[in-house]
Amino acid sequence: MLKVKGTKFTVILREEPEGGYSVQCLELPGAISEGENRKEALANIKEAIEGYLEAFPEEVDQLKRKKELVEITV
Numbered sequence: 001m002l003k004v005k006g007t008k009f010t011v012i013l014r015e016e017p018e019g020g021y022s023v024q025c026l027e028l029p030g031a032i033s034e035g036e037n038r039k040e041a042l043a044n045i046k047e048a049i050e051g052y053l054e055a056f057p058e059e060v061d062q063l064k065r066k067k068e069l070v071e072i073t074v
Contacts, residue, residue, distance in 0.1 A: 009026070009049055010025070011023050011025050012024050013038065020036050021037065022041070025049055028052050030056075031048045033048040
Protein backbone atom coordinates (compact mmCIF):
# COMPACT_ATOMS: atom_id res chain seq x y z
CA MET A 1 0.00 0.00 0.00
CA LEU A 2 1.19 3.47 -0.88
CA LYS A 3 -0.26 6.56 0.81
CA VAL A 4 -0.85 9.68 -1.31
CA LYS A 5 -2.69 12.77 -0.02
CA GLY A 6 -4.14 10.86 2.91
CA THR A 7 -5.42 7.98 0.75
CA LYS A 8 -3.84 4.55 0.53
CA PHE A 9 -3.40 2.95 -2.88
CA THR A 10 -2.44 -0.57 -3.87
CA VAL A 11 0.42 -0.73 -6.34
CA ILE A 12 2.06 -3.63 -8.15
CA LEU A 13 5.84 -3.39 -8.32
CA ARG A 14 7.59 -5.63 -10.84
CA GLU A 15 11.28 -6.16 -11.43
CA GLU A 16 11.80 -6.02 -15.20
CA PRO A 17 14.02 -8.63 -16.95
CA GLU A 18 15.96 -5.91 -18.80
CA GLY A 19 16.54 -4.02 -15.53
CA GLY A 20 14.67 -1.51 -13.42
CA TYR A 21 11.15 -1.70 -12.06
CA SER A 22 7.68 -0.99 -13.40
CA VAL A 23 4.83 -0.04 -11.10
CA GLN A 24 1.10 0.47 -11.57
CA CYS A 25 -1.76 1.53 -9.30
CA LEU A 26 -4.67 -0.92 -9.11
CA GLU A 27 -7.25 1.72 -8.19
CA LEU A 28 -6.20 4.09 -11.00
CA PRO A 29 -5.54 2.07 -14.19
CA GLY A 30 -3.93 5.06 -15.93
CA ALA A 31 -1.34 5.58 -13.19
CA ILE A 32 1.73 3.68 -14.38
CA SER A 33 5.42 4.47 -13.92
CA GLU A 34 8.90 2.98 -13.68
CA GLY A 35 12.28 3.53 -12.08
CA GLU A 36 15.82 2.21 -12.05
CA ASN A 37 15.33 0.86 -8.51
CA ARG A 38 12.46 0.17 -6.08
CA LYS A 39 12.77 3.50 -4.28
CA GLU A 40 12.74 5.51 -7.51
CA ALA A 41 9.82 3.51 -8.96
CA LEU A 42 7.71 4.08 -5.83
CA ALA A 43 8.53 7.80 -5.78
CA ASN A 44 7.58 8.01 -9.46
CA ILE A 45 4.24 6.23 -9.01
CA LYS A 46 3.40 8.56 -6.14
CA GLU A 47 3.92 11.51 -8.51
CA ALA A 48 1.91 9.72 -11.22
CA ILE A 49 -1.00 9.17 -8.82
CA GLU A 50 -0.94 12.81 -7.72
CA GLY A 51 -0.93 13.93 -11.36
CA TYR A 52 -3.73 11.53 -12.25
CA LEU A 53 -5.92 12.83 -9.42
CA GLU A 54 -5.25 16.43 -10.45
CA ALA A 55 -6.19 15.66 -14.07
CA PHE A 56 -9.25 13.57 -13.14
CA PRO A 57 -10.68 14.96 -9.87
CA GLU A 58 -13.91 13.01 -10.39
CA GLU A 59 -11.93 9.84 -9.62
CA VAL A 60 -11.70 10.94 -5.98
CA ASP A 61 -15.45 10.30 -5.59
CA GLN A 62 -15.06 6.85 -7.14
CA LEU A 63 -12.28 6.03 -4.68
CA LYS A 64 -14.54 6.82 -1.72
CA ARG A 65 -17.02 4.14 -2.76
CA LYS A 66 -16.81 0.70 -1.19
CA LYS A 67 -14.21 -1.52 -2.82
CA GLU A 68 -13.04 -5.05 -2.30
CA LEU A 69 -9.81 -6.72 -3.32
CA VAL A 70 -10.37 -10.34 -4.32
CA GLU A 71 -7.82 -12.88 -5.56
CA ILE A 72 -8.90 -15.39 -8.19
CA THR A 73 -6.92 -18.42 -9.34
CA VAL A 74 -7.17 -19.39 -13.01
